Amino acid sequence: MTEPWTLHPDRALPADPGVRSIARQVYAQTADLPIVSMHGHVDARVLDEDQPFGDPAELFVIPDHYLVRMLVSQGAGNHELGVPARAGSGVEVEQDHREIWRRFASNWRLFRGTPTRYWLEHELVEVFGVDTRPSAKSADAIYDHLLDALARPEFRPRALFERFRIETLATTDAATDDLAHHTSLARQGWGEKVVPTFRPDALVHIDRPGWPAGVAELSRVSGVDVDGYDAFIVALEQRRAVFRAAGARATDHGHVSAEATPLADEDARRIFAAALRGEATAAQAQAFSGHMLVEMARMSSEDGLVMQLHPGVLRDHDPHIAGVFGPDTGFDIPVQVEYTRALRPLLERFGRHPGLRLVLFTIDETVYSRELAPLAGVYPAVRLGAPWWFLDSPDGMRRFRDAATETAGFYNTTGFVDDTRAFASIPARHDLARRIDAGYLARLVAEHRLDLDEALETAVDLAYELPRESYAPPV
Incomplete structure (x- = not known):
């Protein structure tokens, strides 16, 4: 008779028996902690309507x-x-x-x-x-x-939400979303459990096919006639205020490049006007998107929304598949990213601003020790996001800790975020991250680089306290 399928209690913990023994103690401190899921793509409708899956x-x-x-x-x-x-x-x-x-x-x-x-x-x-x-x-x-x-x-979704011990779940929402499901959840007492995240990508990339329709929708939902660049900025600020009032903690920005160089106001107005006429060039579109990253940092420094930046993905590598099945299906592929020079103009202005929290993600792990850890290790506004997308794997997370910790430490990171659309996978993703961190901390204890009590405290911070602190509600 075949044995029932079960999972080993030590899965993903270190193989060395001595280190594994310590890792078990560390993991035990975090295994049952609540989940703070601050960067995900679960649709708020799922929890609002609470229908069977x-x-x-x-x-x-x-x-x-x-x-x-x-x-x-x-x-x-x-x-x-x-x-x-x-x-x-x-x-x-x-x-x-x-x-x-x-x-x-x-x-x-x-x-x-x-x-x-x-x-x-x-x-x-x-x-x-x-x-x-x-x-x-x-x-x-x-x-x-x-x-x-x-x-x-x-x-059902809400029962699983409670069973998973999810304390806060952030969704990702277009800047023009009416947030109707979040409003409904708030009326039912779920407003602090499920919070929106402001994602303006469709509006700041002026060369995307749907951009004119997006601007028209921005005008409609904001009540601002977006007939030029200045009105565009006012409308975006209005939408951010709506999101903030609905409980949003953060904004989210997906760019191919980390380039963040401001334009003169006249240049921004000229490019925006060209885009409205359908005449903006590819170079102008790239310059405008980089300028808008600086503008978004300026807005975050004023309204307190955490700014998340995750560049480095060439979307829709196969245009035929993307054309047939839509975005996020066209074989998105990582590309090399440069952060140090690209972000310098933004950080010159806001890197030491007490009102900005800039969380940097990457799927180009060659930059962990060379660029990201040194940036987070000196600029007060910068934190390192967790390994993301192609890197949220056991070995990817281990490499992140090895590459980033010696320069940035643990406390210039945000702890784990799961970045998932698959609702039932949320506890699995957090469990894996907690096991990998337990193994990393256990090795430091075994090498007498950290005392056990420090490892236990750090594990709790990484799993729970740092995500809460990094994405605290804006004041």
Whole structure:
């Protein structure tokens, strides 16, 4: 008889027996702490409406771009995995969700050694009580088990939110979002549990196809006639105030480059006017987006919203896939990023400003020790964000600690943020980060570079106190 599928209690802890023993003690301090999830992409509607999740394919497969891209790399089509296609694309998307699940389960081996495997194991075993490893043979039985669980009240979104011990969950919302679901949640007493994050990317990148419509929508929701650059700034400030009143703690900025060089007001007005006419060049668009990073830092220094910057991703590497399935499906790929010179103009103005907190993320880990740790290790406004996207893996997180800690220390970082769209994976991601930090701290204790009591305190700070402090509500 096959043994039930279980997870080892020491998973992701150091292999050395002596260090592992210490790591167990450190991890025990953080395993049951509340989760502070300040950088995610869960839709507020999910928690506002609190409807059952549907079926396993809808919960685990279709929205998880980590999972989807691995299967696509082995020849599966996005349409075969249920990823919605744009209207008029002519692509027939698989509607049989059991078949989608079978395709995933039969390819379980593809995830060996990946963080996706760790997260999925945690979700299936710890959250949903699955006791058989996914495979072609077990696919239907697991699907039926999950269907039964998802139909029960204890597996609805709010029940899982409480079970996961989530203290605060930040969503990511377009600057023009009406925040209706956040307003509804606040009326129900969830206003401090689920908070919005202001993301203005669609408005500051003036060469994006949907930019004119975005400006029109900004005019509508702000009540400001955005007929030029000055009105544009006023409208953005108005929207930030609305987000702040709704409980927002932060802004979020996704740029290819970290370039943040201010323009003269006349130049900004001239470029914005050209964009309104549809005549802005690629060089002007790049200059304007860099200028707007400085403007956003200025606004954050005034309204207290934490500014998060995560550059270095070339979006939609395959324009055909992006055209058929939309953004976040077109094979986003990391590129090299330079921070030191790029951010200097911004930091000259605001790097020592008491009102600014600038959190820097990267997926170019060559810059951890060369640029990011030294910047965070001297500028009071700067903090290092957790390893993000392609780097939020066991070894990626270990490399981050090794590269950044000696220069920036622990307390110039923000602690862990999970950056996930997959709601059920939130506890798995935080659990993995806590285990990796426990192992890193245990090694310092074993090498007599840190006392055990300091390691225990630091572990709690990294898992809980630093995220709370880094994203404290603006005053």
